[in-house]
Amino acid sequence: MDKTILLTAIRAALEAGKEIMAVYTDPNSDFEIEKKADNSPLTIADRKSHAVIAKTLQETPYPLLSEEGKQIPVEERKNWNELWIVDPLDGTKEFIKRNGEFTVNIAFVQNGTPEAGVIYIPVKQELFFADCAYGAYKIGPITELPAETTLDSLMNQGQRLPYGAPRKNFVIVASRSHLTPETEAYINEMKQCHKQVETVSKGSSLKLCLIAEGEADVYPRFAPTMEWDTAAGHAIIRAAGKEVYQAGRQEPLQYNKEELLNPWFIAQ
CATH class of the missing domain: 3.30.540.10 (Fructose-1,6-Bisphosphatase, subunit A, domain 1)
Structure with a gap:
């Protein structure tokens, strides 16, 4: 641009x-x-x-x-x-x-x-x-x-x-207002894969900013979002060398779709 x-x-x-x-x-x-x-x-x-x-x-x-x-x-x-x-x-x-x-x-x-x-x-x-x-x-x-x-x-x-310093702990960022049973199940799964797991709660697109900064490792979103909720954060994550994938698929979120509702996704 x-x-x-x-x-x-x-x-x-x-x-x-x-x-x-x-x-x-x-x-x-x-x-x-x-x-x-x-x-x-x-x-x-x-x-x-x-x-x-x-x-x-x-x-x-x-x-x-x-x-x-x-x-x-x-x-x-x-x-x-x-x-x-x-x-x-x-x-x-x-x-x-x-x-x-x-x-x-x-x-x-x-x-x-x-x-x-x-x-x-x-x-x-x-x-x-x-x-x-x-x-x-x-x-x-x-x-x-x-x-x-x-x-x-x-x-x-x-x-x-990103500028986050190297960490021993694995940081999962979650929504402050929309923590679903699927998200809790994902967090429990990550606890089986990593020795030290920390969960951080944030509101709005600050969750995506934490991934871009390198202050968090993954942001799972198993709840509804719209394109305008994620587009700016997605751009910043991409420019920082990371990605926002559709949950269960190695395909990034797409925008200006006929349906403006996002699928579930994982930013990492």
């Missing part, structure tokens, strides 16, 4: 983070919780984040598929060989719990494969960004991009992923 376009996506994520934090830190905010069709919470922060991302990404030549704009007919998007896949606020439940484990996710997908991604953690002011041509990086604290910023300067400032 052109470096200036990836920089635009980074700027969109940072600006979205500001909108989210304005709601998150407002002592008078009740988050204006509504219900989506699937009964998951929707807050004003989702909508504000989506609006600023959509406006910023209009500067690029690619269409946008977002959780907040998911009703685009498949007949229209099936011809999109290149597109953005966005979750303006991943981890809405974590947002409402006020535990800080929520993110802004922006991915660039080409022919069904996530080639570049941006994940921003507004509370920690940490930014993950990646392109399969340039590698994966983490930088922070960061809240905005000065006008003179280039992608090269960000890469020079950031830590290249």
Whole structure:
């Protein structure tokens, strides 16, 4: 991807983070919780984040598929060989719990494969960004991009992923809100294969970030996710030399499918 376009996506994520934090830190905010069709919470922060991302990404030549704009007919998007896949606020439940484990996710997908991604953690002011041509990086604290910023300067400032130190223990990362019996069975199976097994729980796409960093070895997800939940993290994992496979198959997750629901998967 052109470096200036990836920089635009980074700027969109940072600006979205500001909108989210304005709601998150407002002592008078009740988050204006509504219900989506699937009964998951929707807050004003989702909508504000989506609006600023959509406006910023209009500067690029690619269409946008977002959780907040998911009703685009498949007949229209099936011809999109290149597109953005966005979750303006991943981890809405974590947002409402006020535990800080929520993110802004922006991915660039080409022919069904996530080639570049941006994940921003507004509370920690940490930014993950990646392109399969340039590698994966983490930088922070960061809240905005000065006008003179280039992608090269960000890469020079950031830590290249993975950077996790060698460990004796085998680390499994699991969802804080969606630990299923199948996941528990997988963890027990891994305990039979490895002497020291540690389980770490995280919300939102932070689980995928831990794999990219090298701080965890595997993330099994045997519960529903949508494409916008995983696309950005998948891109960052790929750029860090790892992969997200469909469970039980050595085939990576694919994107902009007719059905936007992901199969179960294992990131490692």
